[in-house]
Amino acid sequence: MVAQIIFLVITLAAIVLFTINLRKIIRNIRLGKSADRNDQPQKRLMTMLRVAFGQSKMVVRPIPAFLHFFVYIGFVIINIEVVEIMIDGIFGTHRIFHGLSGLYDFLIASFEILAFTVWVACVIFLIRRNVMKLKRFSGVEMTSWPKSDANYILITEILLMSAFLMMNAADLKLQVLGAAHYTTAGAFPISQYLINLLPASEGALIAIERGCWWFHIIGILAFLNYLPYSKHFHILFAFPNTYFSNLEPKGEFTNMASVTNEVKAMLDPSFVPAEADPGKFGAKDATDLSWVNLMNAYTCTECGRCTDSCPANITGKLLSPRKIMMDTRDRITEIGKNIDKNGPDHQDGKSLLDDYITREEIWACTSCNACVQACPVNIDPLQIIMELRRFAVMEESQAPGSINTMLGNIENNQAPWKYSPADRFNWAEEG
Amino acid sequence: MAELMAAGEEPEILFWVGCAGSYDERAQKITRDICKILHHVGIKYAVLGTEESCTGDPAKRAGNEFLFQMQAMTNIEVLNAYHIKKIVTGCPHCFNTIKNEYPGLGGSYEVIHHTQLIQDLINEGKLKAEGGESFKGKKITFHDPCYLGRGNGVYEAPRKALEVLDAQLVEMKRCKSNGLCCGAGGAQMFKEPEKGKKDVNVERIEEALETNPQVIAAGCPFCMTMLSDGVKLKDKEQEVKVLDIAEITARANGL
Structure with a gap:
């Protein structure tokens, strides 16, 4: 009875704490400007099913795709087991679903096999990061915290899977011994090989079985509460992020409606704009970005496929699309913390542009969309870069000198170079 | 276009030349070859001539x-005044912006890109690869322009135009x-690159040269500049030609 109460208290506390932190993140995302991403629900649903559920963009790199698939499938399927753990924990039962007999055996067997593949995949992932030191996992933005974060996640998953398998092994040995409460149930294709590692005494076995059971479930609840502080949040946000992702051709950049009104008024003096937009042009800080950009930032799992495919980064420039996303997330989180501490109107005098992302980074972008294409969860770093450029150019007139020359040429002679409009048709006469 | 309008005629298609073109x-040269192709297959086309102006793409990026938007609205006014319905252009940036x-x-x-027009003409049997320079067996590699490929998902049209040559297509x-990317997009064409290890076009040309091509095929005037500069830098101008799909098509047909 005491165990049940402890279980219930821990579970409720974990859920409440997670909800509070999740709501903070959603509040932070809502600090962004509005953007309409509710059109074409069917197409959006299909995109989510294909890209997030179907992992379609992962296959470009087959080795991590293969390993990630097992971790993903393992995570989803093994969580079915959590349902049984929850019921057992609350009602003090043991293996409540064992009555399903054949189906139960099948389920437990598949959980075991998946737990094992997750375990192996996570070990390989750790080796890729820490022994092979793949280039993709390094970079200026990959400081000690992002690197530790990745390792904590992998180690936690390895520990959780180990506990799950050890629990089953002890359970199986107790079943064979005919211990009270340990009804014969389940099939154990993996943990049967662990039996010999365990002591023979019933008391010790029960201690191991119970210990692993508690470690496994508390571990899961702790991991759940780690998510809001971690890059691992993608396991939840990958789904809304792909659902609300851009459906238009990647080459198409949004036309700013606020500018359209001003340009129309300029070209036609009789035009009266519907309503004046007092906002600034482009983005200086994270709150000037749209909520989609901010959701992108919280979804990023720092895999580095974007940076690895960025022509500027490949050729040694400072720009890294992954850094753009991490900076955006860190800044909006900081703004959120400021609000919690000092109220909604607090200004800390910092901004995303300059304090996090430098001008050198935004001007190195070729707008080639390689980063957008590479992202397995449809994050769009390019849009953030463009918004920062818009602010630099339209609000501050702070562009590199040669860019200003090009803009001046378009303004004066309708071509980015200094040629006379009268000469535009000369190509037809030569050659 | 103004002349056609004055004569009370309408073109089948407007050829948007673009600033580079x-x-x-x-x-x-690419512009003139696109005209030769249009003429060769007997399409009634027009150009805006001095009435054309920058689409505004580099300003937007x-x-x-x-x-x-100033550029866009001015252009739209001209295009709408001429009742333009279909546009072909040799520049993926103009293509993306107008489309x-x-x-x-x-x-x-x-709006179509000239490689799509060439693909359509080949499919309709109006355009072949005969009567001109033979590209048979030649090693050709195609460099995808970002705003044609990733930007708009056009990957097959330029390759189709090369397949018809019976050449040896090698992919990078x-x-x-x-x-x-060739390194020119996002208004990079008009500025010096930020400091780094090397220029993007050098990285790209090294990859292109790895395929040992005789021809590097392009579909964008900005890629053309970047790739040509790269080949020049690597001192490979004699062995490797950088040609636009339109130029290759025109040559293959003896235009």
Whole structure:
């Protein structure tokens, strides 16, 4: 009875704490400007099913795709087991679903096999990061915290899977011994090989079985509460992020409606704009970005496929699309913390542009969309870069000198170079 | 176009030449070859001539939305006044801008890139590869322009135009949706690159040269500049030619 109460208290506390932190993140995302991403629900649903559920963009790199698939499938399927753990924990039962007999055996067997593949995949992932030191996992933005974060996640998953398998092994040995409460149930294709590692005494076995059971479930609840502080949040946000992702051709950049009104008024003096937009042009800080950009930032799992495919980064420039996303997330989180501490109107005098992302980074972008294409969860770093450029150019007139020359040429002679409009048709006469 | 209008005629298609195609000496050759192809297959086309002006693409990518929309609305006014319905262009940047960004500002047209036109003409049997230079067996690699490929998902049209040559098509390691930029996009064409290890076009040309091509095929006047510069830098001008798909098509047909 005491165990049940402890279980219930821990579970409720974990859920409440997670909800509070999740709501903070959603509040932070809502600090962004509005953007309409509710059109074409069917197409959006299909995109989510294909890209997030179907992992379609992962296959470009087959080795991590293969390993990630097992971790993903393992995570989803093994969580079915959590349902049984929850019921057992609350009602003090043991293996409540064992009555399903054949189906139960099948389920437990598949959980075991998946737990094992997750375990192996996570070990390989750790080796890729820490022994092979793949280039993709390094970079200026990959400081000690992002690197530790990745390792904590992998180690936690390895520990959780180990506990799950050890629990089953002890359970199986107790079943064979005919211990009270340990009804014969389940099939154990993996943990049967662990039996010999365990002591023979019933008391010790029960201690191991119970210990692993508690470690496994508390571990899961702790991991759940780690998510809001971690890059691992993608396991939840990958789904809304792909659902609300851009459906238009990647080459198409949004036309700013606020500018359209001003340009129309300029070209036609009789035009009266519907309503004046007092906002600034482009983005200086994270709150000037749209909520989609901010959701992108919280979804990023720092895999580095974007940076690895960025022509500027490949050729040694400072720009890294992954850094753009991490900076955006860190800044909006900081703004959120400021609000919690000092109220909604607090200004800390910092901004995303300059304090996090430098001008050198935004001007190195070729707008080639390689980063957008590479992202397995449809994050769009390019849009953030463009918004920062818009602010630099339209609000501050702070562009590199040669860019200003090009803009001046378009303004004066309708071509980015200094040629006379009268000469535009000369190509037809030569050659 | 003004002359055609005055004569009370309407073209089947408007050829949007673009700034590079109008002023850049190298790109002018591509422009003239596109005209030769249009003439060869007997399509009634027109150009805006001095009435054309920058689509606003480089201004938009540089962050100057005002200038972009000024250019866009001025162009849309001209295009709509001539009742233009279909546009072909030799520049993926013009293609992307007019196709995707003009409709929201009142300019809706069917817009195709010249490689798509060539693909259509080949499919319709109106264009072959005969009567001119033979590319048979030659090693050709195609560099995907970002705003044609990733930007708008056009990967097959330029390759179709090359397949008809019976040449040996070799793909670079990074091609199609994974293609590497030439380094000119996003208004980079008009500025010095930020400091780094090397220039993007050098990285790209090294990859292209790895395929040992005789021809590097391009589909964008800006890629043309970057790739040609790269080949020059590597001192490979004698062995490797950088040619636009339109130029290759025109040569293969003896135009």
